[in-house]
Amino acid sequence: MNGEARDRICRIESFAVLPRWLFVRIETDQGAVGWGEATLEGHGEAVQGAIDAARDRLIGHDPDRIEDAWQMLHRLGFYRGGPVLLSAISGIDQALWDIKARKLGVPVYQLLGGAVRDRIPVYAWIGGDRPHDVAAAAAARKAQGFTAVKMNATEEIGWLDSPAGIEGLVERVGLVRDAGIDVGVDFHGRVHKPMARRMLQAIEPLGPLFAEEVLLSEHPGAIAQLAQHTSIPLAMGERLYSRWDFRPFFESNAIDIAQPDLAHAGGISECRRIAAMAETYDVAFAPHCPIGPLGLAACLHVAAATLNFVIQEMSLGIHYNGPSQDLASLMKNPAMFDVSNGTVALPQGAGLGVEIDEDAVREMARTPHRWRNPAWRGPDGELREW
Numbered sequence: 206m207n208g209e210a211r212d213r214i215c216r217i218e219s220f221a222v223l224p225r226w227l228f229v230r231i232e233t234d235q236g237a238v239g240w241g242e243a244t245l246e247g248h249g250e251a252v253q254g255a256i257d258a259a260r261d262r263l264i265g266h267d268p269d270r271i272e273d274a275w276q277m278l279h280r281l282g283f284y285r286g287g288p289v290l291l292s293a294i295s296g297i298d299q300a301l302w303d304i305k306a307r308k309l310g311v312p313v314y315q316l317l318g319g320a321v322r323d324r325i326p327v328y329a330w331i332g333g334d335r336p337h338d339v340a341a342a343a344a345a346r347k348a349q350g351f352t353a354v355k356m357n358a359t360e361e362i363g364w365l366d367s368p369a370g371i372e373g374l375v376e377r378v379g380l381v382r383d384a385g386i387d388v389g390v391d392f393h394g395r396v397h398k399p400m401a402r403r404m405l406q407a408i409e410p411l412g413p414l415f416a417e418e419v420l421l422s423e424h425p426g427a428i429a430q431l432a433q434h435t436s437i438p439l440a441m442g443e444r445l446y447s448r449w450d451f452r453p454f455f456e457s458n459a460i461d462i463a464q465p466d467l468a469h470a471g472g473i474s475e476c477r478r479i480a481a482m483a484e485t486y487d488v489a490f491a492p493h494c495p496i497g498p499l500g501l502a503a504c505l506h507v508a509a510a511t512l513n514f515v516i517q518e519m520s521l522g523i524h525y526n527g528p529s530q531d532l533a534s535l536m537k538n539p540a541m542f543d544v545s546n547g548t549v550a551l552p553q554g555a556g557l558g559v560e561i562d563e564d565a566v567r568e569m570a571r572t573p574h575r576w577r578n579p580a581w582r583g584p585d586g587e588l589r590e591w
C-alpha cells in the first residue's frame with residue numbers, strides 16, 4: 206500500500222420507492238457516491254434490515270475492493286444465500302461498481318472487458334393474466350419499437366386443472382404471434398407438474414421464444430424431465446440467487462436460458478460469474494428485470510460485455526408501475542432506455558450511467574411503499590401460487 210490516504214465507505218442508505226423498488230446509496234469519505242438496486246418485490250423491509258446489518262461490515266471498507274466486500278458479506282455472516290441476503294449484497298455490489306467506474310470516468314462495462322456488441326436486444330411485458338387483452342398490448346409494444354414481449358401463460362391454476370383452460374392459452378399466444386412479434390411465455394412458477402407438460406405441448410406449434418419458470422425452481426429434476434419433452438427453450442432463474450443455486454440446473458441440462466435477476470442474485474459480480482458458468486454448458490443468458498432503472502442499468506452493462514447474453518427484460522410500461530410512475534421517473538436521463546428496433550443503446554456516461562433524481566428519491570422514501578403481490582385462491586378457497 207502506498208502512502209496515499211485510501212478512500213473509505215462512510216455511509217450506506219436504502220430507499221423504498223414506488224412502485225415496489227429499493228435503491229441503495231453508498232458514499233465514501235472522499236465524496237464519491239454510487240447507487241444500486243436491491244429490489245426484492247414484497248420483501249423490501251427484510252432487505253433493508255439486511256442492508257442495515259451490512260453497515261457493520263462495510264463502514265470503513267475500501268470501496269475499490271468490490272470482490273472483497275462481496276465475499277465478506279457472503280461468507281463472513283456464516284449463514285448465507287437466499288433472496289434477502291443476496292438482494293442486499295446485489296444493491297451494495299452495484300453501488301460499488303458505480304462508484305469505481307465513476308472514479309475512473311468509464312461505463313461499468315468497460316471494466317468488464319468492454320463491449321462485445323453495439324446494441325442490446327430487449328423485451329417488454331404485456332400481462333397475459335390480468336390485464337388479459339394481449340392482442341392490443343402486443344400491437345402497442347410493436348408500435349413502441351419492441352420486437353419481442355413476455356406474457357403470463359395463465360391466471361391462477363390448480364394442480365390439476367381442466368384441459369379446457371389450455372385452449373385460452375393457445376388463443377392468447379396465437380394472438381400475440383399474429384401481431385408479428387416474438388413472445389416469451391412465463392409460467393411464473395404457478396403451474397404444477399401435472400399441467401406443465403400438456404401446456405408446453407399446446408403452445409409448441411406457435412413457436413414461443415422461450416417458456417419461463419415452467420415449474421418452481423424447487424424442482425430441478427422435474428424441469429430437466431420436461432426439457433426432454435419439448436423443443437421450446439426453457440428459461441429459469443429469477444428465484445435462484447447464486448452460482449451455487451444455478452449449478453444443478455446446468456449440470457442436469459434442465460434449462461437453455463439462465464435468467465438471474467441482478468438485484469436478487471449478487472449483483473454485477475455474481476451474475477457475471479453465472480453467465481460464465483452458463484457459457485460452459487452452452488446456455489444463454491437473459492437477465493430478469495421487471496424492476497427499476499438501476500437494476501436495469503446493471504443488466505445492460507453485463508449484457509454489453511457478455512457473449513452468451515441474448516435478450517434483456519425491461520419494465521417500461523409494465524402494469525406494476527401504475528399510471529403515475531414508470532421505469533425512468535426517478536432519473537434525469539430517461540433517454541438512456543429509449544427502444545429502437547427492439548434494442549437499446551450501450552449505456553453512456555460513467556458508472557452505471559443512471560443519473561438519479563436524489564431529491565425525488567429522498568422525498569418519495571419518506572413514505573415507504575409496502576408492496577405485496579396479490580393473494581390468489583381457487584374456487585374452493587384453497588391458496589394458489591401467484
Ligand SMILES: [Mg+2]
Binds near residue numbers: 391393417418443
Ligand atoms: Mg418470471
